[in-house]
Amino acid sequence: MKCFRDALKTAKCWIVGHKLRTAVLGAVLLGVAPWPAKAQFVDPCCAIMAAGLATISSALQNVIGGGLNQIRGVDQSIQQFEQNTVWPQNLINEARALVGGLQGIFNQIQSLTQIRVNSATLPNSQQLEANLLSRNANQIGQTSSSYTALYGQIPTTTDASQQVRDMVDMTDAAAQDAMKRAIEIDALSDLELQAASQINQSIQSAAPGSAPIIEAQADAWVVRANAYTQAATADLMRLRAIDLANSSADIKTGATNTTNLRQQLMNLLQHN
Numbered sequence: 001m002k003c004f005r006d007a008l009k010t011a012k013c014w015i016v017g018h019k020l021r022t023a024v025l026g027a028v029l030l031g032v033a034p035w036p037a038k039a040q041f042v043d044p045c046c047a048i049m050a051a052g053l054a055t056i057s058s059a060l061q062n063v064i065g066g067g068l069n070q071i072r073g074v075d076q077s078i079q080q081f082e083q084n085t086v087w088p089q090n091l092i093n094e095a096r097a098l099v100g101g102l103q104g105i106f107n108q109i110q111s112l113t114q115i116r117v118n119s120a121t122l123p124n125s126q127q128l129e130a131n132l133l134s135r136n137a138n139q140i141g142q143t144s145s146s147y148t149a150l151y152g153q154i155p156t157t158t159d160a161s162q163q164v165r166d167m168v169d170m171t172d173a174a175a176q177d178a179m180k181r182a183i184e185i186d187a188l189s190d191l192e193l194q195a196a197s198q199i200n201q202s203i204q205s206a207a208p209g210s211a212p213i214i215e216a217q218a219d220a221w222v223v224r225a226n227a228y229t230q231a232a233t234a235d236l237m238r239l240r241a242i243d244l245a246n247s248s249a250d251i252k253t254g255a256t257n258t259t260n261l262r263q264q265l266m267n268l269l270q271h272n
Contacts, residue, residue, distance in 0.1 A: 099203045106197050113189065124150040132179055135186040143180050147172070167249050174242040181235045188228050195221050 083089065120129040128146040131139050154168050199218050206214055 096204055099200055103197065103200050103204070106193065106200060110193050110197070113193070132182060133186075134183060135190055137184055137187045140180045140183050143183070144176055147176050147179065151175075163249070163253065167246060171242055171246060174239055178235045178239050181231065185228055185232050192221065192225055192228075 116133075118126070118129055118133060120126040124146075128143075128150050131142055131146050151172065154165055154172070157165070160168070199214060199221070202214055
């Protein structure tokens with residue numbers, strides 16, 4: 001016991017005399033000394049975190065995962081219904097083949113409309129015929145001059161009565177209107193054929209879902225074509241009306257001339 005006390009006193013004296021060395025030695029011992037580690041399954045924080053992660057994983061797999069699987073099943077059913085019933089691939093291929101055949105027919109129609117049918121042989125008639133068959137709306141302005149060169153001008157006041165001059169003027173106007181309208185309709189028919197060809201080509205490469213859009217465009221062109229047909233029919237009706245009016249005017253003129261001739265004969269008889 002006395003020896004232990006003497007050792008403690010000696011160590012105390014050494015520490016008091018060597019404070020710096022004692023501090024350095026203590027720091028070294030703290031750095032190299034082993035520290036107790038927390039066990040994973042013993043630490044309460046780790047246990048709570050593991051339980052929470054397990055709960056989240058279970059919820060994702062059983063609750064959310066189950067709902068997603070149901071949604072995926074519904075999507076697959078819809079896709080199969082569309083492929084097998086709504087847009088079956090074999091029918092789409094048949095429709096595209098039909099469109100390809102129709103494109104050939106459109107090309108034949110367009111080539112037929114370009115065949116020249118000019119038949120006039122004299123200069124004035126050839127000029128007017130070329131104008132009428134030009135299928136070019138820019139040629140409409142030259143129709144009146146070509147018409148006058150072929151059919152002549154309105155008689156002067158010294159060559160015909162005002163009634164006759166009015167009838168000739170109206171007949172010429174109706175004829176020229178119909179000719180100009182015919183040029184317009186030819187030009188419109190070319191545009192319609194081009195539009196039909198473009199729509200047909202679009203159908204060949206169109207997705208099934210875009211069919212209603214293309215159908216709406218085709219319907220719009222059908223409405224336009226009907227409008228052009230009605231305009232042509234209106235021109236025919238105007239020509240027929242002018243023809244009937246001229247016939248009526250001829251009868252009226254004949255009746256007037258007969259009345260005038262009777263009056264002149266009566267005047268001659270009275271003078272004699």
